[in-house]
Amino acid sequence: MAVPSTNWESELYTYDVKTSHDFLFSQPHTNDPLYFSQVKVSAVALLKIVMHACNGGNLEIMGLLSGRIIPHAFIIMDALPLPIEGTETRVTADDETAQYMIRYMESSEKVGRKENVVGWYHSHPGFGCWMSGIDCDTQSLNQQLGAYVAIVVDPYRTMASGRVEIGAFRTYPIGYVPPKDRGDNPYITIPTGKIDDWGKQANRYYKLETSFFKSATDIQVMEQLAKKSWTNTLTTSALVVNSSYFTLQAQEQVQMITGEGGTGSKKSDKTQLRKASMKALSEQSPALATHILKHLIFVKQ
Known part of the structure; x- marks a missing residue:
């Protein structure tokens, strides 16, 4: 993209x-x-x-x-x-x-x-x-x-x-x-x-x-929107907001390992499982890194 x-x-x-x-x-x-x-x-x-x-x-x-x-x-x-x-x-x-x-x-x-x-x-x-x-x-x-x-x-x-x-x-x-x-x-x-x-x-x-x-003009409008939403960005944790989706990812990987995902499901090979795990990691890593950074800056004394 x-x-x-x-x-x-x-x-x-x-x-x-x-x-x-x-x-x-x-x-x-x-x-x-x-x-x-x-x-x-x-x-x-x-x-x-x-x-x-x-x-x-x-x-x-x-x-x-x-x-x-x-x-x-x-x-x-x-x-x-x-x-x-x-x-x-x-x-x-x-x-x-x-x-x-x-x-x-x-x-x-x-x-x-x-x-x-x-x-x-x-x-x-x-x-x-x-x-x-x-x-x-x-x-x-x-x-x-x-x-x-x-x-x-x-x-x-x-x-x-x-x-x-x-x-x-x-x-x-x-x-x-x-x-x-x-x-x-x-x-x-x-x-x-x-x-x-x-x-x-x-x-x-x-x-x-x-x-x-x-x-x-689009750039100016988006910059103004960002200025108004920065407090919400700082006080919101992507790990919490997206917890249900991250949990679903983990469940899907378990189903890939066990083959217990419903009718017609079967165990996935190691390559497919590895790709799924890397995909999940790439989506969760930014949220985790941001969460840790906010904790270090605003919480930890």
Whole structure:
């Protein structure tokens, strides 16, 4: 995952009418399943997505992505949270949600916003950024209507590691056989209860490179937010806030060792277990180091 740029990439904030019209006319992605390779997310959109996901807690949330398309990439300028009824395993849109989406797009046109809805996002609380069977079905349906991207964010892993855990995906057309070596499947830890679904859907979609950008105004706003929240940062322990997630990680590793994770579970090999342990360590170490540093500075006399 790329680090947000500190320079104002002005071309990303400029709506190019000709580029937009050329894309709509040629529709190059319809002849190339791998046409899109990148997603560029503005700092404003990223902040909205992460805050929405974190506020959802252990329930999945969903929203729309507003932006535009340039050759081989989606530019995400804004995010719109949707009034979706979520559970711990899925989000379900209803007629009210559809009407809400229509009103939003109509309102955007009235105020002169040229960006269109180019995708959707939802959360996977604690079980990583990938596409479930329901996610793939939803994304495939959306792609039949036009160029569309799906973003998944994990709020638990984001809060635990201090890095945004995010992924952008597109599904393959029905009947398409993807390349054997796609180079887009780095190791991620999947809860034992979801391994079957993850494995079944692995060849239905591919991952796009995700990067972030922000303007000079965005930088100033974020600096002001940081100034207002520094006391909360000092008085909060990430080890305590994320204790339930860290406990879940330990339970998952025990299940990998014993093979007692439910139907179809089996013992994991040493390599897989080692990778899972290193992943957990990388997420817990910053929280532990910060906790120790605060103790030394503010508590120990």
